[in-house]
Amino acid sequence: MRTRLAILLFAAVVALPSAAPVVAQTRTLNLYNGRHYDVDQVLYDEFTRHTGVRVNLIQGDADQLIERIRAEGPNSPADVLITVDAGRLYRAQQLGLCQPVSSEVLNRRIPAHLRDPQGHWFGFTKRLRVIAYSRARVSRAALSTYEDLANPKWRGKVLVRSSSHVYNQSLVGAMIAWHGENFVQRWARGVVANFARPPQGGDIDQLRAIAVGEGDVAIVNHYYYLRLLNSANPADRAVAEQVGLFFPNQGVEDRGVHVNLSGACVVAASRNRDAAVAFLEFLASDRAQEVFAKGNFEFPAVRGITNPMAAVAPATLKEDTLNARVYAANGARALQLMVAAGWR
Numbered sequence: 587m588r589t590r591l592a593i594l595l596f597a598a599v600v601a602l603p604s605a606a607p608v609v610a611q612t613r614t615l616n617l618y619n620g621r622h623y624d625v626d627q628v629l630y631d632e633f634t635r636h637t638g639v640r641v642n643l644i645q646g647d648a649d650q651l652i653e654r655i656r657a658e659g660p661n662s663p664a665d666v667l668i669t670v671d672a673g674r675l676y677r678a679q680q681l682g683l684c685q686p687v688s689s690e691v692l693n694r695r696i697p698a699h700l701r702d703p704q705g706h707w708f709g710f711t712k713r714l715r716v717i718a719y720s721r722a723r724v725s726r727a728a729l730s731t732y733e734d735l736a737n738p739k740w741r742g743k744v745l746v747r748s749s750s751h752v753y754n755q756s757l758v759g760a761m762i763a764w765h766g767e768n769f770v771q772r773w774a775r776g777v778v779a780n781f782a783r784p785p786q787g788g789d790i791d792q793l794r795a796i797a798v799g800e801g802d803v804a805i806v807n808h809y810y811y812l813r814l815l816n817s818a819n820p821a822d823r824a825v826a827e828q829v830g831l832f833f834p835n836q837g838v839e840d841r842g843v844h845v846n847l848s849g850a851c852v853v854a855a856s857r858n859r860d861a862a863v864a865f866l867e868f869l870a871s872d873r874a875q876e877v878f879a880k881g882n883f884e885f886p887a888v889r890g891i892t893n894p895m896a897a898v899a900p901a902t903l904k905e906d907t908l909n910a911r912v913y914a915a916n917g918a919r920a921l922q923l924m925v926a927a928g929w930r
């Protein structure tokens with residue numbers, strides 16, 4: 587497989603017709619990278635070995651990278667933007683920073699709901715927004731859905747980060763798509779009424795708050811729990827031991843757990859389009875999928891790849907297949923509804 591991939595990439599990147607010599611001349615891909623996991627570098631080195639195209643990493647906070655590409659305009663040296671959360675990729679797309687890509691490989695490998703229908707961006711890993719709970723104080727049988735977190739039975743027990751964060755905007759954007767704005771407005775008021783404390787910190791802080799008894803249930807991305815569980819620090823592992831993970835909305839008639847993604851787009855200003863597309867196709871390869879997902883305990887986007895998460899997720903896990911573009915586009919409205927409900 588690796589040999590075949592190498593040949594394909596070689597053919598795609600090196601054996602270009604004379605009409606498009608740009609890649610062969612520059613042989614450097616400028617990757618604006620909002621993901622910060624050590625193993626990613628292993629992959630980028632592999633891409634270079636296979637193709638001869640050097641990957642020049644420009645690291646930064648995702649929102650700052652998007653702003654930088656915007657400010658650089660048509661002269662931006664950026665070829666590929668990698669970031670987490672479809673909401674951010676959608677924002678980059680709305681700003682005109684991503685160019686549409688039509689790739690048979692990407693369309694075949696990446697499930698339709700994990701990419702922009704017009705090819706402006708593609709998801710390469712899945713991240714689930716789940717419910718974490720106190721193993722001491724909450725029975726799993728009491729948990730069911732995101733919707734149920736507005737139930738008065740959770741009064742004073744719900745932990746979640748600020749509405750200003752894109753993870754919450756994407757989740758609530760999906761709820762708008764499924765239930766409409768009136769329902770979501772009522773739901774957000776119910777959740778706010780159940781808050782254990784005003785929103786503060788990131789997802790990992792909600793897990794720590796469960797461990798010290800500040801609240802009983804938290805909305806978090808699944809990999810934060812796994813980071814604590816696999817931490818070299820015994821204090822982190824002690825937090826994880828207090829916490830259980832629950833995958834909501836699994837009922838027979840229900841839509842499944844909310845799925846977000848890490849993804850990438852080819853930057854509109856890129857002068858290395860062919861190498862950039864080859865890089866995205868490389869990220870969709872079997873080998874890259876395993877490594878890319880494992881780096882942050884995420885799920886491979888491509889079906890049939892060994893799932894490093896298999897031990898913690900039920901084999902029959904039902905995932906919401908709402909297109910990421912739909913909930914991402916609802917993000918701004920979701921923020922308004924959360925703020926109106928008093929969700930800071």
Ligand SMILES: [Fe+2]
Pocket residue numbers: 670807
């Ligand atoms: Fe995160």
